[in-house]
Amino acid sequence: MQDNTLKTDLTAFFRAHSEQSYTVEDISDALHYHGSAAFKLIVQELAQLERDGLVQVTDHGHFQLDPSQRVLTGIFHGNDKGFGFVAYDENKIEPDAYIAPDNTLRALNGDTVKIEIIRAGDPRSGKGPEGKVTEIVEHHYEQVVGEFFKTDDDNGYLGQVRLTDKKVMKYKFYVTAVGLNPTPGEVVTAEITEYPSAEHPDAMVGIAKQVIGSVDDPGIDILQIVYQHNIPSEFPEEVMQAADEIPDHVLPEEMAGREDITDQDLVTIDGESSKDLDDAVTVWKLPNGNYHLGVHIADVSHYVKEDSILDKEAYKRGTSVYLTDRVIPMLPRRLSNGICSLNEGELRLCMSCDMEIDESGNVVKHRIHPSVMRSKARMTYTAVNQILEAHDPVTMDRYKSLVPMFEAMGELHKILVKHRKRRGAIDFDDREAEIIVDDKGHAIDVKLRTRGVAERMIESFMLAANETVAEHYFRAKVPFLYRVHETPDGDRVRSFFEFLTAFGINVKGDPNHLRPKMLQGILKQVAGKPEEAMVSVMMLRSLKQARYADQSLGHFGLGAEFYTHFTSPIRRYPDTMVHRMIHYYEDHGTGQASKEKFAPILEEIGVHTSEMERRSIDAERDTNDMKMAEYMADHVGEEFDAVVSSVMKFGMFVELPNTIEGLIHISRMKDDYYEYVEKYLALVGRNTRRTYRIGQEIRVKVVHVDKEQSEIDFDLLNPESAPTSDLLPHREHRSRGGNFHGRNNNNHGNNNHGGGNRNGGNHRNGNQRSTNSRGNNQHRGNNHGGGQHRNNSQGDRH
Numbered sequence: 001m002q003d004n005t006l007k008t009d010l011t012a013f014f015r016a017h018s019e020q021s022y023t024v025e026d027i028s029d030a031l032h033y034h035g036s037a038a039f040k041l042i043v044q045e046l047a048q049l050e051r052d053g054l055v056q057v058t059d060h061g062h063f064q065l066d067p068s069q070r071v072l073t074g075i076f077h078g079n080d081k082g083f084g085f086v087a088y089d090e091n092k093i094e095p096d097a098y099i100a101p102d103n104t105l106r107a108l109n110g111d112t113v114k115i116e117i118i119r120a121g122d123p124r125s126g127k128g129p130e131g132k133v134t135e136i137v138e139h140h141y142e143q144v145v146g147e148f149f150k151t152d153d154d155n156g157y158l159g160q161v162r163l164t165d166k167k168v169m170k171y172k173f174y175v176t177a178v179g180l181n182p183t184p185g186e187v188v189t190a191e192i193t194e195y196p197s198a199e200h201p202d203a204m205v206g207i208a209k210q211v212i213g214s215v216d217d218p219g220i221d222i223l224q225i226v227y228q229h230n231i232p233s234e235f236p237e238e239v240m241q242a243a244d245e246i247p248d249h250v251l252p253e254e255m256a257g258r259e260d261i262t263d264q265d266l267v268t269i270d271g272e273s274s275k276d277l278d279d280a281v282t283v284w285k286l287p288n289g290n291y292h293l294g295v296h297i298a299d300v301s302h303y304v305k306e307d308s309i310l311d312k313e314a315y316k317r318g319t320s321v322y323l324t325d326r327v328i329p330m331l332p333r334r335l336s337n338g339i340c341s342l343n344e345g346e347l348r349l350c351m352s353c354d355m356e357i358d359e360s361g362n363v364v365k366h367r368i369h370p371s372v373m374r375s376k377a378r379m380t381y382t383a384v385n386q387i388l389e390a391h392d393p394v395t396m397d398r399y400k401s402l403v404p405m406f407e408a409m410g411e412l413h414k415i416l417v418k419h420r421k422r423r424g425a426i427d428f429d430d431r432e433a434e435i436i437v438d439d440k441g442h443a444i445d446v447k448l449r450t451r452g453v454a455e456r457m458i459e460s461f462m463l464a465a466n467e468t469v470a471e472h473y474f475r476a477k478v479p480f481l482y483r484v485h486e487t488p489d490g491d492r493v494r495s496f497f498e499f500l501t502a503f504g505i506n507v508k509g510d511p512n513h514l515r516p517k518m519l520q521g522i523l524k525q526v527a528g529k530p531e532e533a534m535v536s537v538m539m540l541r542s543l544k545q546a547r548y549a550d551q552s553l554g555h556f557g558l559g560a561e562f563y564t565h566f567t568s569p570i571r572r573y574p575d576t577m578v579h580r581m582i583h584y585y586e587d588h589g590t591g592q593a594s595k596e597k598f599a600p601i602l603e604e605i606g607v608h609t610s611e612m613e614r615r616s617i618d619a620e621r622d623t624n625d626m627k628m629a630e631y632m633a634d635h636v637g638e639e640f641d642a643v644v645s646s647v648m649k650f651g652m653f654v655e656l657p658n659t660i661e662g663l664i665h666i667s668r669m670k671d672d673y674y675e676y677v678e679k680y681l682a683l684v685g686r687n688t689r690r691t692y693r694i695g696q697e698i699r700v701k702v703v704h705v706d707k708e709q710s711e712i713d714f715d716l717l718n719p720e721s722a723p724t725s726d727l728l729p730h731r732e733h734r735s736r737g738g739n740f741h742g743r744n745n746n747n748h749g750n751n752n753h754g755g756g757n758r759n760g761g762n763h764r765n766g767n768q769r770s771t772n773s774r775g776n777n778q779h780r781g782n783n784h785g786g787g788q789h790r791n792n793s794q795g796d797r798h
Helices: 003-016 024-031 036-051 220-228 238-242 309-318 332-341 383-386 392-397 403-421 452-475 492-499 518-527 532-542 574-586 592-598 602-633 741-750 762-768
Strands: 056-057 064-065 072-078 082-088 098-099 111-120 130-138 141-151 159-165 170-176 187-193 203-214 266-268 279-283 291-298 321-323 327-328 349-356 363-374 377-380 433-437 444-447 482-485 547-549 639-648 651-655 661-665 674-677 684-685 692-694 697-706 711-717
Touching: 003 036, 003 064, 003 111, 024 036, 024 098, 036 056, 056 692, 056 741, 072 098, 072 130, 098 111, 141 170, 141 203, 141 220, 159 711, 170 187, 187 220, 220 321, 220 602, 238 309, 238 332, 266 383, 266 403, 266 452, 279 403, 279 452, 291 403, 291 452, 309 574, 309 602, 321 602, 349 452, 349 574, 363 452, 363 574, 377 383, 383 403, 383 452, 403 452, 403 518, 433 602, 444 602, 452 482, 452 574, 492 532, 518 532, 532 639, 547 602, 574 592, 602 697, 602 711, 639 692, 661 697
Parallel strands: 098 130, 170 203, 266 377, 661 711
Antiparallel strands: 056 064, 072 082, 072 111, 082 098, 111 130, 141 159, 141 187, 159 170, 187 203, 266 279, 279 291, 291 349, 321 327, 349 363, 433 444, 482 547, 639 651, 639 697, 651 661, 674 684, 684 692, 697 711
C-alpha cells in the first residue's frame, strides 16, 4: 500500500462526506483497507491529516473534514460541451474535480471558483471526484476581442462581436450603445459587463472600448491574439517620455566604480536580425591550462531604476513577447535597441561574470562585478559557424584576429557540454520551427530552424554564468531570485516507469528520488529506435514546469544544483531584478538591513513573472498554430510524410518534418474499426490488427484547414502498410460489409475524447514541443521579429 494513495483516498473520502464524522473502523471499511497493518497506516495518516488541518477529531473521537476545508477554491477549465474540471490542489497531488454541465454556475474557462465535492473519486479506477461550483470568485475574462458585425438578430443591441477564442466562441457577444459605435468589419476590444446568466445562458453583453483595426488589415490576426491574452501592445506616453530622457551614450560619471574592460576582445554573437544585443563574451587560455570565460551582460538595472515608471511598466509586462512577425518588447526600443544594446564599437555599461574553468568543466574561480565595455565585433551565428564548422577561408580571413578566440570558445564549449552530461542534464529534441511570412503577414513557408555549434556554444556560456551567479548568492545567504525546475512527483514518475515496461525498458531507481541521470540513461537506451519519440513525449509529461522562486530548489532538467536568470535583462524582468540585487549587495553589503530590503518582495515577483512568462508562451503558441494553419490552407489536397506524435481515443495527431501538426480523426480511419489501447498508447484495428503508435512514420493528405481555430485535418494514406500487433486480445468478428464503415463513424465520431473537443491546442501542452513541461525558456533571440526568438526545448537554455 502506498502512503500517497492512502492520503489521496482519505482526502477524497472526507471531501465527499464533508458533513459526517467517522470512526477509524468506518473509514477502513469504506475504503476497503483491511488488516492490522492497513489499520495502523490509516491511523498514522489520519494523525498527519489532522496536523495538516484537513481533518479534525470530534468530542466522541470520530474524524471529520475540518469546516475550513469544505469549500475549495480553484481554477475552472471548461469544455465546449458544457462540462469542466476544477484544479484546486496547488501541489497537483489531488485529481481535478469534474463539474457536470448543470453544476458549473456558468463559469467560463479560467474563472477562479469555489466548489464543494459532491462525490468522492476512486483512485483505483482512475475516476476523479465530482464537484459543484458554489461561487465565481473572479472572472478570468474581463474583455473580448473580435470583428464587429450586425445581423437581424441583435436583440436591440448595436451589434455583435465575433468571438474566435475557442474557450468562449460558443457564446454570442452583444455590444451596447454605451461605448463606441463601431463600423461593421472593424476589430474591437469590448469590456464584459454581463456574463452568462439564467436570463441569457448563451450570451454575454459588453461595451466596445477600442478599435484596433480592420478585419482585412495585414497582421490583424496576430494582434487579436495579443489582445486576447491581455498583453500590452503599446507603451503609455509617460513611459516613452521617461525613456527619451535617458542619454543615448554612456556619460563619464557613469563609469565611476566600474572595471574598464574595453581592452578585451569582447564580441556579441546573435542572429542576423537581432537588434537587442544583451550579452558579450570572451575566452582565452590561461597559463595553467584552464580557460577564462567572460560573460558580460547589459546593465539594464542602471537605467531602469527601482520603482521608476520604466520599472513598473517592465514589471507589469514581465517579459518581451516574440511572435511570428513582431516583437512586443518589455522595454521601449530606445533602451532595448539603443543604450542597453551592446552595439559594436559603442561604450556600454555591463554586469560581468568572469569565470576560470578547468579542463573538466568546473568553475574554480569567479568574479561578479559592474564594468564598462566596448564590443569588438557584432558576430552572427552564421559567421561563427562558418569559422568553427565549415572553416570557410573568406570568413576566417575577415575575422582573422578573432579566429583563435573562437577556436578556444569551441574547445571550452565541448568541455562544458561533457560536464553537463556527466551530471545528468537531459538533452531533449530541440527542433524549432521558423515561420516565414510575406510583406502582408501571410505565412508562405514553415521550416526547421538550424542550431549549429555557435548557437549551442553561446547557450553553454550563458548556462555557466547563470549557475555561477546563482551559487554565489546562495552561498552568500542573501535573499535572491532563482529559476527552479523541481524534481517530478513520485506518482507521475512511477506511471512513466510503468509505461516504459511495455517496451521492455526497466529502470532501476526509486521514483520518489529521481535523478536526471536516470532519465538521461532512458533516452540513451531508446536513441535511434522507433519508440524514441514516444518515450520522449511521455518523459516530458512527467516533468514539472520551471518557474521563478525566492528559494533555490535546483534545476532538474539541467542537472544544476543552483540556477538563476542573469543573462537577458533586456527581455526578462527577473534578470533585471537579479542585476539590481547584485548592485545593492555590492554597495550596501549583505547584512541584515540588506536582507530585509528584498526578502518581503521576491516571492511575489517570482509568482508574477512566472505568470507573465506563461502568458507570453500561450500567445506564441496560439500565433504559431494559427500561422501554421494559414500556411497549410494553401496546401489542401497535398500529400506529406508524417510521424504519429500522439494517440488518443478519438484519433491521432501527426507531425510533419517541419513540426506542423494536425489530426487524423478516427472517423477517417475507414479501413477497420480501431480501438484505443491506453496501456500502449496505440490504436489497433479489430480485424486487421493494424497498429498506430507514437513515433510511427506514415503518409498523409491535407483534407481540411480552419485557420480561425488553428485546426488541420489529415487523411491517412496507405493503411495497408501499417505494422500489425497483438496488443488487442484475439476475438471472433463477423464481417459487416457495407455497414462496417458507418458503424466506425458513428461510434468513434462521437467518442471525441470524452466531449467532442479535438483538443488540438491542449494536446501541444503534452507533446514534444511542450513549452510547459520543458521550462519555458526565452531564447536569446531577436527583438526584431521574424520569429527568431525562442528555444522551447529542455528545461532552460539560458
